[in-house]
Amino acid sequence: MNVNNFLQSEATQFVGTAAANTIGLVIGTIHEDIKALLQIPDEYQAISIVSSRTGTVAQAIAIDDAVKAVNAKLLRFEMAIDAGKQCGQGCLFVLGTENISDARRLVEIALKQIDYWAACIYINEVGHMESHVTPRAGEILHEIFGTPLGKAFGVIGAAPAGIGIVAVDQAMKAAPVDIVWYGSPSHNLTMMNEFSAGISGDVSAVQKALEAGKQVGCELLRVCGITPISITKVHEVCGPDYVKENYTPTSCLKTDNTSDER
Amino acid sequence: MNVNNFLQSEATQFVGTAAANTIGLVIGTIHEDIKALLQIPDEYQAISIVSSRTGTVAQAIAIDDAVKAVNAKLLRFEMAIDAGKQCGQGCLFVLGTENISDARRLVEIALKQIDYWAACIYINEVGHMESHVTPRAGEILHEIFGTPLGKAFGVIGAAPAGIGIVAVDQAMKAAPVDIVWYGSPSHNLTMMNEFSAGISGDVSAVQKALEAGKQVGCELLRVCGITPISITKVHEVCGPDYVKENYTPTSCLKTDNTSDER
Amino acid sequence: MNVNNFLQSEATQFVGTAAANTIGLVIGTIHEDIKALLQIPDEYQAISIVSSRTGTVAQAIAIDDAVKAVNAKLLRFEMAIDAGKQCGQGCLFVLGTENISDARRLVEIALKQIDYWAACIYINEVGHMESHVTPRAGEILHEIFGTPLGKAFGVIGAAPAGIGIVAVDQAMKAAPVDIVWYGSPSHNLTMMNEFSAGISGDVSAVQKALEAGKQVGCELLRVCGITPISITKVHEVCGPDYVKENYTPTSCLKTDNTSDER
Structure with missing residues (x-):
């Protein structure tokens, strides 16, 4: 065959x-x-x-x-x-x-x-940050996240989990939206090192909330590593050598993430 | 010491x-x-x-x-x-x-x-495909997979899980055998991204089933990456540089899996 | 921002x-x-x-x-x-x-x-070995591991799990201490490939036990790979190239862990 x-x-x-x-x-x-x-x-x-x-x-x-x-x-x-x-x-x-x-x-x-x-989805060698907004949640999102049908829905999350908590906190403070779902390592996320929230509300409010959360999450990832890059642009922006150097388990071993050597 | x-x-x-x-x-x-x-x-x-x-x-x-x-x-x-x-x-x-x-x-x-x-066990940079047939299941296989003692037993599985479903489906269609066990991320497999089945029957039927499933699974892995290689032959066939290049997390980041660059 | x-x-x-x-x-x-x-x-x-x-x-x-x-x-x-x-x-x-x-x-x-x-925390390309002793367990350790408040407490663990069992066994045989907690892939450890134990007792006994366990665990890791290195010293001792070579998923594929090629 x-x-x-x-x-x-x-x-x-x-x-x-x-x-x-x-x-x-x-x-x-x-x-x-x-x-x-x-x-x-x-x-x-x-x-x-x-x-x-x-x-x-x-x-x-x-x-x-x-x-x-x-x-x-x-x-x-x-x-x-x-x-x-x-x-x-x-x-x-x-x-x-x-x-x-x-x-x-x-x-x-x-x-x-x-x-x-x-x-x-933005990543660097320490973790990732993602935020998505859809103007109208359909049946699949309703079934998985329990979000109201037909209303705007967004998900914001980051890894490691501590960065996710701060990002979600900032998102909630930026606009009048509702949390309809959340995930932490021991809740909804099959123990992954991530914290994320599903957010419902008016589309402009959800967008504003997620934008604020994403900004903080990306800033915090940047403190720990390189500026996060969209996963669809990593090759284009950086070339394969850069990727190979920065996205190997090697970076797990770095003691001082803020040193000059990077 | x-x-x-x-x-x-x-x-x-x-x-x-x-x-x-x-x-x-x-x-x-x-x-x-x-x-x-x-x-x-x-x-x-x-x-x-x-x-x-x-x-x-x-x-x-x-x-x-x-x-x-x-x-x-x-x-x-x-x-x-x-x-x-x-x-x-x-x-x-x-x-x-x-x-x-x-x-x-x-x-x-x-x-x-x-x-x-x-x-x-065959692997490439996207997943793996394994199939094993033993002519006579003993106590350990009976205890773990619930397969009948003394009858032929095979396991076929692939990752990512979607490829495993298709491989098991093809295996079942190729010969008159019974599924005695299955694993998916949320069932029996500690949440790994794999789908596999334990199959019992006459030894020739089990072999025929697994051969058919393995062929499809390897084809589908090949569509996503390099031709799968037995894990015991990777070094011998390809040399360490090839392995290093192809088996790093880098390949996670590839957007277009069908492009010419590979 | x-x-x-x-x-x-x-x-x-x-x-x-x-x-x-x-x-x-x-x-x-x-x-x-x-x-x-x-x-x-x-x-x-x-x-x-x-x-x-x-x-x-x-x-x-x-x-x-x-x-x-x-x-x-x-x-x-x-x-x-x-x-x-x-x-x-x-x-x-x-x-x-x-x-x-x-x-x-x-x-x-x-x-x-x-x-x-x-x-x-000592690591090599096959697993890790860690042992820690604190002279006086406070509330956090009491809450997480159930160890008596105010007494010395140590944790010893290794991955892969089989090495951890032998290390803990050696620790227990080396000094009169008590196991107050244990973790295996399916118990307390979110399915990680590790075996570890929380140990309580007099501080000198806990230290003696953990030292014995650590010695065996490091020896067994060394049989499978390079001599384990403290994670805070990997860069300093070996340089980034060495790290890159030894700490990639590539080593997963090695068939013969005792060959001369390493």
Whole structure:
């Protein structure tokens, strides 16, 4: 078998890849035993799979967008411990659709949107800072974060967790918004070294809050390391050598993060 | 104390190392307080320890083989979150035996078998794919995976998890076999970004199923990165520079996984 | 906003960084909604935050020291899965104080002490070994590890977990001490590949026990890799190139850990 055959087979299809080491797949007719194992209801003939090594929020918002365009049901959402140096986690989304063309279209939209939303994840060698605002939360975001349907929704978070607390505190002080969800290592975040909050409110208030939080979070990361860079721009801005030098576990060992040697 | 003294001491013995950063140890007479803490029954005078940074299945099958040759009882089996870039996890096995010579022989066989089974773990910079078939499951595999004693047993799994689902689906469609166990990030796998299944059946059917699943899993990994390589052959095939270049967290940052630059 | 403004603002203050990628922060008046979310009692006007990427024990002892000097209450203690290649975990401490000057002084002392205690964490490319003894356990150590107040307390642990078991066993055999706490991947350690024990007793007995355990643990790490080095001395002793070569995920892939090539 080669990838071209695989692409063309009716039963299982590779759809594409996206930022954050994401792969998108569809299965036309899943094997009955696996259907039973994963408790997939009978009405879903086809399934969409979005699987990433890094991050969860950008993917959730992207899939929320896709489900506004294609009728589908979220069957499994799992966070995984992953992402190496920048803390954070990976994720697995499995969605059910009526037929394989819907399944495929859903994944295509989701992958495109993941490339878009991933640009809001900033990293340096010590941690990361992400903030995302969607003007109208759909069913997926409602289901995962409990945020009100149809209202603006944002997520702000940073790693290590202490920076996240300060960023969320600043966000809440900057505009009249509500926290509808939060994650800390022992709460909602599969023990990752991150603190984040899901925020609901008027779109301009959510934007103002997240902008304030992001500014503080990026400042604090900068005190510990290099100026945070969008994960979609690291190669372009810095070149592979720079990346290799700055994003290895080596930096774990630095005692004095503010010395001249960097 | 030096290692030679340590090797020769009656009470505690270093047995050896094996693939996947595995260390094998024995303790002739474990301290009473630790025995109580770990709830080790009185009849076990000596304990065998096999502790790895990477993988669990190869180790489980290896120890299953060893227990067919040496009388021993599995006292602790723990999976740990580990293995860095290639997802997956580490593991800790503690077994009780009647005396230290049995404990030592058990570990010697297990280490040798781990070197053998680890060859079936394929990795690239995005994830891994492993498949193992043993013609006859013994007590250890029965205890850990619930597979029928004496029947053929295989495990197939891949990371990131989405690739694992497709690989298991293809395996089930290729031959008449039964799923007796499965792992996803939130089920049985300590939140690792992997999907895997334990499969029972006639040995030829299990082999056929796993071969089909492995082929698809490796194809999908190849779409995201380099052609997967057995972990026991990476140095030999590619040389240390190649490894260094391809197996660092740097690759986390790649936006376009299908570009020409690789 | 820049860091200087941020440093001078009354409400939120960056205090400093320390070993093990630690950042220390204070919030003068935390937002009411976050206070409710994190269940912070009303009497604490200000909070201190200590957040690290690597390790937990050195930080716990450092904060225990700080709380002897400044009146404060531990509000949150969370371990996170982190630390990359050397196993281990990150941590988040949130403490409440009456006012911001106490909060700041607490963090200043804690950061200084973390630099001190982190010197007792030894690592190589396969794992780590740490042992710490404090002559008199205060409230923080009592609360986290259940160790008797005012008595000497030590923690000894190693990764991978199998090495930790042998080290703790040797420690217990070397002096008359009590185990008051233990951690294995599935017990108290958020699934990290480590085994460690909290030990109480007379200070000289605890020291003797930990010295014996540390010696064995370091010997066993050395069998699998380079001679373990204190994390605060890695750069100084070896230079950045050495570190880069030895502390990358590459070493995960080594089949033969005892070969001449290293």
